[in-house]
Amino acid sequence: MPYDLLSGVRVVEASMYAFAPSAGAVLADWGADVIKVVPPGTLDPMNGNPIAGLPDREVGVAFMWEITNRGKRCVGVDQRTPDGQAVLATLVRSADVFITNLLPDARRRFRIDVDDLAAVRPGLVYARxxxxxxxxxxxxxxxxDHTDFWARTGMAQAASQVSDEFVPQPGPALGDLASGAFxxxxxxxxxxxxxxxxxxxxVDVSLxxxxxxxxxxxxxxxxxYDIDAIxxxxxxxxxxxxxxxxxxxDHRLVYLSGIQTEKHVVEFFQAVDRAxxxxxxxxxxAAARAxxxxxCIAVLDEIFAGQGLAYWAELLGRLATPWSLVQTAREAATDPQSRANSFVTTVxxxxxxxxxVASPAQFDDTPPTLSPAPGHGEHTEDVxxxxxxxxxxxxxxxxxxxxL
Structure with a gap:
């Protein structure tokens, strides 16, 4: 079962792609009854394999759909028709929250803009x-998100400062998932x-x-400071x-996040027999090293290149220096700390x-329990x-x- 913080709260979500749906997924993780409204004849782009570059094989999981729609129910409603608009109004009449990523013109045409639904359900929380x-x-x-969240805000330019070419957003839906949590x-x-x-x-949140x-x-x-960027x-x-x-x-990267005192510096160089x-x-x-x-970086390059990762993991694990292995996504998925805290869980x-991956907030010292995403329009009749x-x-x- 999901958490019970929002037990009894009903959410109607009319959205596609990842940003708005991920907000609904978080609310479902927290216990809300989230009803996702989809057009009957059109699959959400996430309900498939929209990610380029993956191996050409069937894994049986539309993982982007599962990430952004787990724990919801799904109904197929054609909001272009008067009957479909009447159905949506009926759903909203019993709802506490309405979420949408539809553009203003579509909201007006479908009669689901703020004033339309506030008249149907006074006290509604309307999220755009x-x-x-x-x-x-x-x-x-x-x-x-790769335009408005990544490229437009200065992040992409900052990342590209240390590259010989433009650095694209590091992964799919990075800005969508962050914005959905907000x-x-x-x-x-x-x-x-x-x-x-x-x-x-x-409630308004934008990429x-x-x-x-x-x-x-x-x-x-x-x-x-009147500069373009840090x-x-x-x-x-x-x-x-x-x-x-x-x-x-052995060609692995170890990241140090800062030795804060001279004592830590002394401990490090003594531990590696380089007093x-x-x-x-x-x-x-510290002033001299700066x-x-x-x-100093050249010396440290030489020191780290002299031993393999196993050596460094054991040695740094004994010191107070904050550090991390630069992991792949595969390694992050099986990281013992992530698994111990159910940050990555099984559905x-x-x-x-x-x-x-669970949404970040945990409650009452209890790991989250996630349930699968629905099929397209799976719960239309029941709802x-x-x-x-x-x-x-x-x-x-x-x-x-x-x-549907």
Whole structure:
């Protein structure tokens, strides 16, 4: 079972792709009853294999759909038709939250804009996922995370400073999933206020606002210091030799995140039998190491290249120096710490078991339990029956194409 924090809260979600659906997935993780509304004849682009570059084989899991829609129920409703609009209004009438990523023109045409649904359900929490925000010259335009979250906010330019070419967003839906979590948090805050005051809310999160928040140190510093960006440096030009990645003899990267005291520096060089470095006036103090950072990095390069990863994992594990292996996604999925905390967990479905990453928040010292994503329109009949439709009503709606 999922958590019970939002038990009794009903969410209607009319959205596709990853941003808005991931907000619904987080709410489902927290115990909300999330009803996803999909167009009957059109599969969500995530309900397949939309990711380029993967091996050409069938794994039996539409993993992007599972990530963004686990724990939900799904109904097929054609919102272009009057009957479909009436069905959606009926669903919203019993809902606490409505989530959408539809653009303003579509919301108006489908009669699901804020005023439309507030008239149907006073006190509704209405959540909008957008590319650029609800105001300004681009308020009516769509967006994607690799443009608005990554490229537009300064993140891509910063990452590309240390490359010979533009660095694309590191993975699919990176900005979508972050923004979806922010939207889920905003919805939870709005529900809390409604519990106290009875007042509904309009909650807006955009890919652009999320990216700016994530990259806010660079954005703020650019304005204060009149610079384009906080400078980033290649390995040999890093200002702090102990905030860097070093390659081991077996070609793995070990990342040090900073030795904060002279005691830690002494402990490190003594542990690797290189106390002689501490007597070199170029490296004897923090100021000296900073002034001679390239030379210190060269020494550390040599030291780390002399031993394999197993050696370094054992040695660094004994020291106070914060460090990490630079892991692959495969290694992150089976990281003992991730598994011990159920950050990566297993979901069971008729077709078998498969991994999913849990949303980050955990409650009451209890690991989360995730359930599979629904099939396309899988719960249409059950949900309509719950909302007072008869079988005759459902058959008529099916025949007209208003529902799946």
């Amino acid at each position: 996922a957008s590319g650029h925000g609800p105001r300004g010259p681009e308020r009516d335009a769509g967006g994607f 939207l889920a948090g905003g919805i939870a805050a709005a529900l809390f206020r409604r519990e106290r005051t009875g007042k509904g809310a309009v 652009l606002s999320s990216g700016l928040w994530m990259f806010s140190p660079g954005v703020v510093a650019s304005q204060l 400078p980033r440096n290649r390995h040999t030009a890093l200002p702090n030799p102990f905030v860097a990645a070093y390659q081991t003899r 002689d470095v501490l007597t070199d006036p170029r490296f004897a103090t 002034a001679n950072a390239p030379a 069971k479905k008729e077709s078998g078991e498969y991994p999913l 309509l029956l719950e909302h007072g439709y008869t079988w005759d009503d459902i058959l008529r709606l099916k025949e007209s194409g208003a529902v």
